[in-house]
Amino acid sequence: MDKLIERFLRYVSFETQSNSSVDHCPSTEGQRVLAEQIKKELVELGLSSVELDENGYLTARLPSNIDYEVPTIGFIAHMDTAPDASGKDVKPQIVENYQGGDIALGVGDEVLSPIQYPDLNKLHGHNLITTDGTTLLGADNKAGIAEIITAIAYLKDHPEIKHGEICIGFTPDEEIGRGADLFNVEKFGAKWAYTIDGGPVGELEYENFNASSADIICHGVNVHPGTAKDKMINAMNIAAQFQLMMPTEETPECTEGYEGFYHLVAMEGGVAKTVLNYILRDFDGDSLERRKVFMQEKVDELNSKLVKGRVELKITDSYRNMREMVEPHPHIIELAKEAMIECDVQPIIKPIRGGTDGARLSFMNLPCPNIFTGGYNFHGIHEFITVEGMQQAVKVIVKVAENTAKKYQ
Incomplete structure (x- = not known):
């Protein structure tokens, strides 16, 4: 899990804010720079079919380690950050063993307060990663990228955990509504997928605006x-x-x-x-x-x-609301729920008051619910995430892969 935090802190150092005023994809060069970095890491991990296309979509596969047929599943996250707040020169700080009260952000007067954000009252004893009060953090969605890669690395290093083929995909320009525009679902090859793009621990979403x-x-x-x-x-x-x-x-x-x-x-x-x-x-x-x-x-x-x-x-x-495309496949939701429960995470099924790449992808014949990252207050300078939440997301990804193989044994 040490690698998980290392990856996350490395990814947030890249400026990847998307820009709706330009037509090309990715909309900003920083996204491509991050994609090139992640591509190198995926190659070093020994994944197969590592490809970065001309539009900034990065995909790879972890081959099956079992001798029977299991549906190929996918995990997806996006590389861009929201235009709502600066994503340049992000300076994260780690607050260890949070015990309540205001958290000073950086050297100014900006604070992260439980009065404004009551969720902090539930996180005593947790380790928090916050901003310095001048930029967003980028947990949306670089936490998802770090969690997916860490889970895939864990599966590769632990062949005793049986799984089918797993596809992973990292998309550009999700925050400006274009993340699925040029996503090649057929080439991706998964029967269904999960975006790792939710908020607090336990969130499981298959409805959106x-x-x-x-x-x-x-x-x-x-x-x-x-x-x-x-x-x-x-x-x-x-x-x-x-x-x-x-x-x-x-x-x-x-x-x-x-x-x-x-x-x-x-x-x-x-x-x-x-x-x-x-x-x-x-x-x-x-x-x-x-x-x-x-x-x-x-x-x-x-x-x-x-x-x-x-x-x-x-x-x-x-x-559109992905519900109509996901509900006909209830096993996709059940696999995620069961994985959470087995990881001591209480599923919180709720609608997304927004959208994800998964909403668009679900209408492109890739049913794609959304799973938590462990983050809070996305799109602003008060964004933060818990180390424990990120670790639980990794465990859930691993368990989904393992349970999918067991289901079809």
């Missing part, structure tokens, strides 16, 4: 403010009117569980043109469609009130 994005484009007219009377139409004022028409109780900060939301994630513009960028989320497909209709109704309503200027709506669908 249906997701769309919506752009509200407000058109105005700009003239010199000194002669603007009856001529200027301020697009920013139109945008403000639209935002006030949205339901305030259906936002991320006011919802939980299976509740969906509208989320204004960005705005940009000026007097002549202003754009509001929203994401729409709902676990029920029909409910997501109703959200789209609602937004169009509000656009029409605002346009009918405007004497001048206008508003338009552009909607793009992103991903």
Whole structure:
């Protein structure tokens, strides 16, 4: 397990933040640099079919060590980190035997507090890896990469643990919704897979949001403010009117569980043109469609009130709820649950209030539930992970591989 932490700390030193404003894949060169490093490690481990393609997708295989047929399974993680916070010059710190209270991050005033993050109250006695308060950590999803590789290395070093063929895959650009775009499912070769991309210990997820994005484009007219009377139409004022028409109780900060939301994630513009960028989320497909209709109704309503200027709506669908593709294969979920229980981990089956590569891959005929990494507070400077959680993730991966072989014996 010492190698596990070494790997993780090495991977987070690479800057791999993805960038949605560029079209090529991977969207940033840092992801390719990390992929090249991991490729070397996989070759050194003696894995077979180690390949890094032109789009930054890295795959490899651990051959079966049994003489009977077992379905090939896979484990997948992504190499990029979220654009929400800097991933450059990450300086992790290890807090040994945490005993409660605030944790000072770095040399400034930033702290990780159990008042803000009550999960810390459950982690007394654990060893935590935190940020220094200036960047995210990158546990999402470099912890998943380290855990998968450590589990595969353990299986290779312990041939007494019987397993079938195992495929592993590391993808670029998951955080900007493109991680599965160029994933070659047929070449990957697994019958089913698991993304190792969840949060706290025990999380097992096979439901996720249906997701769309919506752009509200407000058109105005700009003239010199000194002669603007009856001529200027301020697009920013139109945008403000639209935002006030949205339901305030259906936002991320006011919802939980299976509740969906509208989320204004960005705005940009000026007097002549202003754009509001929203994401729409709902676990029920029909409910997501109703959200789209609602937004169009509000656009029409605002346009009918405007004497001048206008508003338009552009909607793009992103991903769908994987549940319909995973539920027909209940043994995939059962194998993960049983593995957790055998590793003294209580399964926590819950919906993902977001998405993973697994959601897209499930609709590409690779059913792909999501398993925990042991991390918390992803996408921000208060991200952290527990050493114990990472170790338990490794054990669960090994046990899933072992139990799959036993199931088909």
